[in-house]
Amino acid sequence: MARASGCSESASALAAAEHRGLRLPLASDFTSSPAVGVSATVDGRHVQVGGPYLLHQEGATELDVAEQWRAEGAIILHVLLDGQVIGALRLADEIRSESRHAVEALHVRGVQVVMITGDAEAVAASVAADLRIDRYFAGIRPEDKADKVKQLQSEGRQVAMVGDGVNDAPALAQADVGIAIGAGTDVAIASAGVILANDDPRSVLSVIELSKASYRKMKQNLWWAAGYNLISVPLAAGVLAPIGFVLPMSVGAILMSLSTIVVALNAQLLRRLDLRPETVVPTNSSAQRADLDPRAAVDADQH
Numbered sequence: 001m002a003r004a005s006g007c008s009e010s011a012s013a014l015a016a017a018e019h020r021g022l023r024l025p026l027a028s029d030f031t032s033s034p035a036v037g038v039s040a041t042v043d044g045r046h047v048q049v050g051g052p053y054l055l056h057q058e059g060a061t062e063l064d065v066a067e068q069w070r071a072e073g074a075i076i077l078h079v080l081l082d083g084q085v086i087g088a089l090r091l092a093d094e095i096r097s098e099s100r101h102a103v104e105a106l107h108v109r110g111v112q113v114v115m116i117t118g119d120a121e122a123v124a125a126s127v128a129a130d131l132r133i134d135r136y137f138a139g140i141r142p143e144d145k146a147d148k149v150k151q152l153q154s155e156g157r158q159v160a161m162v163g164d165g166v167n168d169a170p171a172l173a174q175a176d177v178g179i180a181i182g183a184g185t186d187v188a189i190a191s192a193g194v195i196l197a198n199d200d201p202r203s204v205l206s207v208i209e210l211s212k213a214s215y216r217k218m219k220q221n222l223w224w225a226a227g228y229n230l231i232s233v234p235l236a237a238g239v240l241a242p243i244g245f246v247l248p249m250s251v252g253a254i255l256m257s258l259s260t261i262v263v264a265l266n267a268q269l270l271r272r273l274d275l276r277p278e279t280v281v282p283t284n285s286s287a288q289r290a291d292l293d294p295r296a297a298v299d300a301d302q303h
Contacts, residue, residue, distance in 0.1 A: 034142045034167050035118050037077070048080040049089070052120065053141070063088045073126030075119055093123070095130055098277070102201040103131050105281040109208065112157075116140050116148050116171070142167030146174040162204060164188055179204060202277035209280055213273055221263045228259045 017024055027040035027047070036057060037050015048054060055062055055078055066076050066088055075091040103113050115136040117124050124138035137148050149171045152159050161168070161175035169191040172178030180192030181199050189195055196203045232255050235247040274280075 046082050049077055050080075051075075051077055051118075052139075054078065054080070055085075058083055060085050070120060070122045073123050075123050093119075093127060095127065096201070099201045100131055101281050102204060103133060105202070105205050107132070109205075114152065116145050118142070118167075143170070146170035149174045160204075162201070163192075164199070179207065198277075200277045202281040205280045206275040206277055210270075210273065210275055213270055217267055217270060221266055224262060224266070225259065228255070232256075232259075 014024070025043050027042045030038065030040040032038045033050075035051070035053055037048055037054040039046065039048040041047070048058070052062075054060075058080060060078070060080060060083070062076070062078060063085060066078075069076050069088075069090045073092070075093065077089040077091065078085050079087040079089065106113050112134045113131075115124065115128055115133050117127075117136065117138055118140055119127075119138060121138045124136045127133070128136040140148060145168065149159055149161055153174075153176070158177075159175045160177040160179060161172050162179045162181070163169075163172050164181035166187045168180075169187045172180060172188060172191040177194060178192035179194045179196060180189045182189070182195055182197045194207055196207070232247070232252060235245075236249065236252040238246050240246070
């Protein structure tokens with residue numbers, strides 16, 4: 001089953017099993033259901049691995065140890081053999097330092113951070129508290145993530161959604177700004193308006209800095225073009241002719257070309273921006289949190 005799933009966690013499980021010299025029987029009829037789990041036929045028996053939705057679907061009961069693990073913020077998967085629970089797996093998310101710095105930097109910029117995750121309440125609460133995430137939605141099925149984005153928008157918020165999986169595609173499309181991780185699935189990338197070249201969450205801040213710098217350049221170029229027209233056009237039209245000054249047409253043409261060059265050169269200054277994540281969000285920075293405004297950056301399962 002691990003070979004068939006193809007995810008990074010499965011690769012780790014395979015490596016651990018091979019290191020211990022365990023026999024790895026081949027699986028057939030492999031199926032995967034988002035937010036439910038995986039199943040396959042192994043040595044003629046039906047094996048399933050999944051979370052609480054799988055247990056509910058099969059009418060099974062979790063092991064007693066699950067409550068203790070859940071209280072410790074662990075992700076719990078149960079293993080079923082022919083519909084009967086035979087074991088459980090305890091998983092834990094390792095929170096990346098980049099995520100911590102990204103959340104802190106978003107707070108400094110007055111952005112509220114919201115997490116939408118399929119993890120259990122205890123797991124989501126633990127991660128949210130550790131990262132100081134303002135708000136979270138736990139136990140959300142993939143098809144319901146877009147509804148949570150709609151809920152935030154109905155509260156008058158502008159929502160930027162960050163995601164990387166097939167399950168995030170509808171929410172990415174629903175958000176005001178969809179930001180897809182470059183290493184994510186093709187479906188997620190196709191649904192997003194912005195695609196990050198790497199999986200560093202601090203790159204979201206790079207997108208914000210680039211958009212702000214571009215907007216500043218737009219205003220600068222607009223004022224330059226408007227100022228040029230307000231001054232040069234009346235002069236070329238002869239507004240000062242009564243006092244003996246007329247702007248020659250050849251000079252007006254040169255000034256028009258010069259205006260275009262100035263606007264183009266000013267726009268080229270954007271190339272000087274250093275948008276590397278480690279530059280935009282230095283890991284040694286520790287600024288205090290600013291007051292929040294009605295904006296929300298939604299992070300879907302990106303710990």
